[in-house]
Amino acid sequence: xxxxxxxxxxxxxxxxxxxxxxxxxxxxxxxxxxxxxxxxxxxxxxxxxxxxxxxxxxxxxxxxxxxxxxxxxxxxxxxxxxxxxxxxxxxxxxxxxxxxxxxxxxxxxxxxxxxxxxxxxxxxxxxxxxxxxxxxxxxxxxxxxxxxxxxxxxxxxxxxxxxxxxxxxxxxxxxxxxxxxxxxxxxxxxxxxxxxxxxxxxxxxxxxxxxxxxxxxxxxxxxxxxxxxxxxxxxxxxxxxxxxxxxxxxxxxxxxxxxxxxxxxxxxxxxxxxxxxxxxxxxxxxxxxxxxxxxxxxxxxxxxxxxxxxxxxxxxxxxxxxxxxxxxxxxxxxxxxxxxxxxxxxxxxxxxxxxxxxxxxxxxxxxxxxxxxxxxxxxxxxxxxxxxxxxxxxxxxxxxxxxxxxxxxxxxxxxxxxx
Amino acid sequence: xxxxxxxxxxxxxxxxxxxxxxxxxxxxxxxxxxxxxxxxxxxxxxxxxxxxxxxxxxxxxxxxxxxxxxxxxxxxxxxxxxxxxxxxxxxxxxxxxxxxxxxxxxxxxxxxxxxxxxxxxxxxxxxxxxxxxxxxxxxxxxxxxxxxxxxxxxxxxxxxxxxxxxxxxxxxxxxxxxxxxxxxxxxxxxxxxxxxxxxxxxxxxxxxxxxxxxxxxxxxxxxxxxxxxxx
Numbered sequence: 001x002x003x004x005x006x007x008x009x010x011x012x013x014x015x016x017x018x019x020x021x022x023x024x025x026x027x028x029x030x031x032x033x034x035x036x037x038x039x040x041x042x043x044x045x046x047x048x049x050x051x052x053x054x055x056x057x058x059x060x061x062x063x064x065x066x067x068x069x070x071x072x073x074x075x076x077x078x079x080x081x082x083x084x085x086x087x088x089x090x091x092x093x094x095x096x097x098x099x100x101x102x103x104x105x106x107x108x109x110x111x112x113x114x115x116x117x118x119x120x121x122x123x124x125x126x127x128x129x130x131x132x133x134x135x136x137x138x139x140x141x142x143x144x145x146x147x148x149x150x151x152x153x154x155x156x157x158x159x160x161x162x163x164x165x166x167x168x169x170x171x172x173x174x175x176x177x178x179x180x181x182x183x184x185x186x187x188x189x190x191x192x193x194x195x196x197x198x199x200x201x202x203x204x205x206x207x208x209x210x211x212x213x214x215x216x217x218x219x220x221x222x223x224x225x226x227x228x229x230x231x232x233x234x235x236x237x238x239x240x241x242x243x244x245x246x247x248x249x250x251x252x253x254x255x256x257x258x259x260x261x262x263x264x265x266x267x268x269x270x271x272x273x274x275x276x277x278x279x280x281x282x283x284x285x286x287x288x289x290x291x292x293x294x295x296x297x298x299x300x301x302x303x304x305x306x307x308x309x310x311x312x313x314x315x316x317x318x319x320x321x322x323x324x325x326x327x328x329x330x331x332x333x334x335x336x337x338x339x340x341x342x343x344x345x346x347x348x349x350x351x352x353x354x355x356x357x358x359x360x361x362x363x364x365x366x367x368x369x370x371x372x373x374x375x376x377x378x379x380x381x382x383x384x385x386x387x388x389x390x391x392x393x394x395x396x397x398x399x400x401x402x403x404x405x406x407x408x409x410x411x412x413x414x415x416x417x418x419x
Numbered sequence: 420x421x422x423x424x425x426x427x428x429x430x431x432x433x434x435x436x437x438x439x440x441x442x443x444x445x446x447x448x449x450x451x452x453x454x455x456x457x458x459x460x461x462x463x464x465x466x467x468x469x470x471x472x473x474x475x476x477x478x479x480x481x482x483x484x485x486x487x488x489x490x491x492x493x494x495x496x497x498x499x500x501x502x503x504x505x506x507x508x509x510x511x512x513x514x515x516x517x518x519x520x521x522x523x524x525x526x527x528x529x530x531x532x533x534x535x536x537x538x539x540x541x542x543x544x545x546x547x548x549x550x551x552x553x554x555x556x557x558x559x560x561x562x563x564x565x566x567x568x569x570x571x572x573x574x575x576x577x578x579x580x581x582x583x584x585x586x587x588x589x590x591x592x593x594x595x596x597x598x599x600x601x602x603x604x605x606x607x608x609x610x611x612x613x614x615x616x617x618x619x620x621x622x623x624x625x626x627x628x629x630x631x632x633x634x635x636x637x638x639x640x641x642x643x644x645x646x647x648x649x650x
Contacts (some may be wrong), residue, residue: 330509
């Protein structure tokens with residue numbers, strides 16, 4: 001068989017039939033884009049996901065499942081089952097094996113964004129991605145009881161600047177009817193975007209949270225029992241409880257020992273989780289869905305390939321004369337067969353190239369929009385090996401299904417060739 | 420394949436007691452014996468159904484005889500494998516069909532040079548490049564240079580048949596097999612086409628076997644054979 005001749009014939013033949021073939025190629029292109037896109041975004045999301053928190057050895061909260069604790073403490077999703085006593089938190093701080101702790105107190109919100117009560121240690125110890133620390137586009141970490149730091153998305157979406165004043169809402173609903181109107185907070189700083197839930201949160205001091213809840217012990221403000229901001233400053237504002245704590249262990253080998261000890265604490269029922277393990281478990285659950293999605297898009301590609309072969313088979317009827325001529329000038333049945341296989345493979349290859357271009361275009365155009373509206377950061381990058389494999393599988397599949405028209409052509413040749 | 424000495428001395432075509440049977444049919448066609456010297460032109464005449472086209476298919480190795488002897492250029496075609504027959508056809512034979520002779524997605528020149536791309540022997544036998552050879556053949560067959568790069572679907576039937584003739588003749592094949600190549604042409608065009616084809620073939624020492632039901636063509640040929648109606 002003569003490959004250069006076959007190849008040039010296949011190319012000329014495809015170009016000759018471009019009108020009909022453009023549509024099936026488009027179908028295949030879209031389905032390959034879908035398949036590749038799902039895998040690409042899957043990789044990206046997983047990356048972003050595992051980058052959410054780093055450097056923290058343990059997360060400690062009230063007794064609950066590790067996923068629940070991870071979700072509310074790191075992703076600010078759902079609510080804590082219970083709080084942990086300030087006393088328990090203090091005992092963590094005193095533990096010599098524990099290098100640092102970061103208190104986290106949740107429960108309020110600002111226009112749907114979670115309010116995180118914490119202290120300076122959050123800025124010092126919270127890390128994301130490859131150990132990146134938080135930094136500011138403007139201003140500084142809160143220094144006063146009534147100062148607030150905004151995550152990047154919060155500031156951008158609500159168009160807040162330093163040093164505007166904002167009023168927090170009681171509870172975590174997107175629309176709240178109970179606002180802490182008496183205690184406005186001044187914006188002291190705005191964080192740089194991180195691509196993590198940090199961007200969607202609002203940070204205040206534990207004391208600030210304590211102050212605005214004086215007189216709210218029953219869940220609503222009782223008139224006469226609340227205090228003004230000025231008076232509050234003079235009060236003892238140490239919280240009685242917090243929601244969770246991030247913990248850094250001095251010697252990492254002690255992590256499991258500390259975890260076990262916290263889980264068996266005498267003070268109150270506590271749960272300590274390893275963030276990495278919990279993230280993995282969460283991803284395993286989410287991953288089921290994504291694998292299913294990938295499987296479905298795989299079938300979409302298979303369907304498109306079948307459509308492609310159907311069109312090639314339909315075109316075969318028009319090609320009887322042409323094949324007869326090629327046979328007459330000495331083309332072997334193998335050459336005719338490889339012409340069909342090659343055409344199918346080339347179309348699949350073209351679809352893959354178009355899908356790559358289309359995918360790159362979509363990511364460039366939709367990336368910023370995704371990041372802004374859904375907080376999903378999808379960057380343009382080179383494909384990883386899995387993605388190349390998926391992409392390469394398409395022309396290979398094209399080659400395999402191309403044997404169908406080739407086989408049929410050869411069967412017909414045996415019956416009806418010649419003059 | 421065949422050694423050169425054998426090819427050079429053998430007649431172009433020799434058949435003995437050749438019979439053919441359509442697959443699944445009872446009818447057996449028996450052909451008269453043919454001996455055609457090299458460079459000679461043979462006219463095969465017969466009514467429809469007399470097996471003319473089938474004989475051409477057998478001569479170029481696309482159909483298999485049921486029995487008998489079939490030797491083309493010293494090569495016993497019936498003894499060759501299917502793959503070797505394909506290569507033999509590419510190397511030694513040119514073919515012209517009744518119509519639809521051209522590959523629709525190749526231009527005129529590419530259609531003519533096609534045999535040179537499938538056969539090293541044909542390519543080596545052209546002086547200069549296949550494209551130059553195609554040009555001189557097309558010119559000799561009366562096609563204007565303006566038509567050489569046009570899509571073949573834009574050519575008239577008469578022009579298409581001449582392109583087919585150029586393709587059959589390129590690279591000096593030993594035998595050109597033509598099946599009713601003039602049936603779609605008017606009388607003037609028909610005679611002109613035959614003159615060009617046979618003249619050009621003679622010039623390069625190629626035998627032509629032409630099949631037609633029209634006995635008026637016989638006077639252009641060195642010999643003619645009549646096939647009877649199927650019995």
